[in-house]
Amino acid sequence: MAPDDQMPDMAFLDIPIESPEALYAAFEARGWGDGLPLVAPTEDRVAAMLAATGDRDPDEVVAVLAPRFGKATRRAIAVNAVLAGCRPEWMPVVVTAIRALGQPQVNLRGVNATTHPVSVLTIVHGRAVDELGFNGGLGAFGPGNRANATVGRAVRLVLLHVAGATPGPGDASTQGQPSKYTFCVGENVVSSPWGGYQRSVGVDAESAVTVHCGENPHNFHDMESDEPARILDKAASAMSSLGMNNACISEGEFFVALCPEHAATIAGAGWARADVSAYLYERARLPAAMFREAFANRRWRPWMHAVADDHLLPMTDSPDNVKVFVAGGAGKHSCVIPSWGVTRSVTLALEP
């Protein structure tokens, strides 16, 4: 069978030699790539990537991605996974992340169009973390782990190439963000006192993938506390910045990645995951007058407009918007990942 018959929806490109320089030149000439070295997406490599998802139709449209309305077929995703340096066994994670990004509540068109430096955090949950070699332990946000690095990068390359989220015409981010190169982390479920995150949002699966469109992680540390409130007050402080979109968009979520030691101290005092969310909702607050002085336009719930100036308003309008999971290794550093705002995270079972 001729290549064109095998792959009817894909253009081919013949480059003189497989070298980093030739691939760079070919991609730069077309405005492709993320600026980093790429692995050549040869037919054999793409076929191997597709084979990792079984005998599914390579032309299945997993998602249609704005603003280009590009069809993210399994084949197109596979090409980008090869480019990113993924191993074939990670292809289902990339496909699941792209399927999640195609859900309407993500509002991908807004995510890609905004001037905000939003990027896509991919979180891998459950057995897949260990079985596929993702890092949810020490240095989970990077660098150094190939699965985390390349899966996050593959998601970004799909956004660049298929969604058309090219800086300028397709991505208006004023300053960009380092996590727009790659942003993937494993959940440290072994060290989580509350089990896997996916089950807390109703996904009854051994392994799952979450996408959250937000900022880079904001660190908070507490080296000395032996009770939850003192640790979480520092998280609340990190969440209470007028500079983040959550300050003027009350529906925005926060992801809170607790390190195992913080999580153990908090759970050891009898706190459930929902207690952490409720506490942070109560503590991450600023006076209404401060919000009003800072923003003429506020995308708030109606009741938030009605309170007096001295009322302490929450940074997000529901405890359910504070999403808690465990990541990292030894040490007492945790982080908060604020939202772009008008977007919802999505968690899907990892496709088999």
Next chain:
Amino acid sequence: MVRILSPEGDVGTPPAVLTAAPAVLTGRRIVVLDNGKPNARLVMEHIAGRLAERTGAVVGVTVAKRGGAATPSEPSELAAVRASADLVLTGSAD
């Protein structure tokens, strides 16, 4: 020579396409679709006024997007624009 595959994939069908702009604006109605960004209405209404002065067009109503710049217009907002405009000025600004 090495054959590689394009990473772009096919383009799907956009949910809507723009109507072609009128060639002559004289007598046409200009409507501003305000996305709620700071000063967007100020800038676009000024542009609408200058455009009307130069072409003989008529400045019509300003339609404000309730959802702001981050989400698509509501169907009722688009209906209002469709009913009252021959040319729409809109855009995102900070």
